[in-house]
Amino acid sequence: MPVAPRGSLDRRRFLAASAGAALTAAALPGCASSVDSGSGAKGAKETLTIMDVAWEKKDQQKVEQELGMNLDIVTYDITKLNAMLAGNNPPDVVRGIGATDVPYFAARDLMTDLDSYFAKSDVLKPSDLAPANDVWRYDSETKKQGTGPRYGMAKDYSQDCMFWYRTDLFEAAELELPSDTEPLSCDEWLDLGKRLVKRRLGKVKVYGLSAGTLGGPLTTFMWMTASAGGSLFADDLATVDFSSPEALKALQWYLDYAKADIGPSVVNPNPDGWDWPTYQANRMAMATDGYWFGGTIGGDAKIAEVSRFAPAPQLGSHRVSPASAAPATGSPRRPRTRTPPGSTSSTTSPASSPRTARPPAGASPP
Amino acid sequence: MPRDTAFHKQSYDVQQRELPYFSVLPVSPYAQVDALNVVLTKVLPNAVKSGTAAGKVADTLNSQINDQLKRGEELVG
Known part of the structure; x- marks a missing residue:
């Protein structure tokens, strides 16, 4: 199937690409919208609401029996999460994107400090956690990520600017x-x-390069600017500067990439929604994805045989290979202030959110 | 992590050599990354199609993104 080189990711395709997950804030009555339901634990009276990718029914039933609780699985969607928080009815547990979500939610006091839970646990000790888990820490006083209370624990992480090739x-x-x-x-x-x-006939049949990173174009610019020796954000994180020599170099690279029309970009998003279907269908030569993508490739012996992994490219002399996701589970808390989440981001729209690049359910990293 | 096939071994070895360069880049608490990405997805397509110079695109992005960050900073303090 040829890849359309033009046309934006419209809402219908977005919905398809995100496994039917998107609900608009307006459609929410301020309560959890269940997308899947197990039979529930026998005699259980309590229900735990979890926002995550879709669960298989047998997995949900197994966990319900283990916990002695009913589970209400709500498919992850940032707009839906914002609406639930604003409605003072957040999920109990959310699988979110630590590297980029934590500063925003922690600064608004919308996540539960888990330090006391770790302190009581006989199983989970912070000293046993990989350093990548520190993306789930945030110090509101110094506004620094990586220190302070712990708000989640990574499910997995990858260095998301590495790439796979055929x-x-x-x-x-x-x-x-x-x-x-x-x-x-x-x-x-x-x-x-x-x-x-x-x-073929002026249309892209096989993408040469999918250069977009998990987390959308912002994380691509952050990575490339850092590789060139700069920083997109100012030290106080209150402003960006795309005009610095390093950021401008990153911006010029991206404009050249998009103009060349050799792969998915903000001009021509991938109709498949993420790299794997295109890569598997022999229509993508290079895919920018972390090590986790190998779990998907490894499930197809023919594709694995012709696939290799490569280091993150460099825009300048600085070799940096960032994690832009580190998905994990954290626990939201009911807002204590009247500052609704998303109030600074009124333009956020699921129809155009680059988070559509996230893999759908069933594509979990290894 | 699996290392039982040539594919798994190659990818594992490359990953191991990449670990020293691991980093987490700073993100602002004043706006959701999704909201800033929306600005980029609105500004960049027109810039590519019109061939706007990178410096001018940078000015537009600075203006629109910093407006959002400023509003967020005022709310969070």
Whole structure:
């Protein structure tokens, strides 16, 4: 199936790509909207509301029996979460995106401090957790992520600017394979994408490069600016500066990438919603995804045989390979103030939110 | 992590060598990343189609994103 090089990700395709998860805030009566229901634990009176990717019924039933509770699984959607928080009826547990969500929600006192729970636990000790879990810590006084109370625990994490590539498509184009040890420069990466793209009648048939990172274009700019030796945000995190030499270099790279029309971008989003269906269908030569994507590739022996992993490319002389997600479970708290979440982001729209790049249910990392 | 096939071994080895470069980049508490991405998805397509110079695009992004951050800062304090 040819990949349409033009056209935006309209609402219908967004809904399809996000497994039917999106509900608008207006559609919510301020209560949890269940998308799946197990039979519930026998005799259970309490119900735990969990916002997550969709669960398989047998998994839900097993957990309900183990906990002796009913589970109400609400499919994750940031707009829905904002509406539930604003309605003072948040889920008990949310699987969110630690690296980018924590500062916003913690600064508004909308997450539960889990330190006392860790202190009581015989099983979970903070000293046993990988450092990546610190993305779920936030100090409201210093406004620093990585220190302060712990609001969640990572389910997994990856360095999300690394990329996977198809050796068969490289060989067909008579191109040398990227190094396992030396990062490509972003210019080399873009050039490879231009050589690998295939078009028919002016339309892209095979993407040369999918350069978007998990977390949307902002995280792509943050990463590339850091690689060039700068920072997109000011030290106090109150402003961005796209005009600095480093950020401008990142912006120019992205404009060149989008103009070249060699892969999904904000101009031409991938109709598949994320990389895997396109990559598996032999219509994507390079996909920017972390190690977790290998769990999906590994499930298809034919694709695994022609797939390899490569270091995150560099825009400048600084080698950085960030995690832009670190999804985890945390527990929201009912707002104590009248500052509704999302009140600073009235333009947030699920129809255009780049979070559609998140994999759908069933594509969990290894 | 699996290392029983050539595919798994190659990806595992590359990942292991990448770990020293792990980082988490700072994100502002004053706006949701989704909201800032919406600004980017609105501004960039027109910039690409019209061939607007990067410097001018940067000015637009600075203006619109910093407005959002300012409103968030005023709410959070």
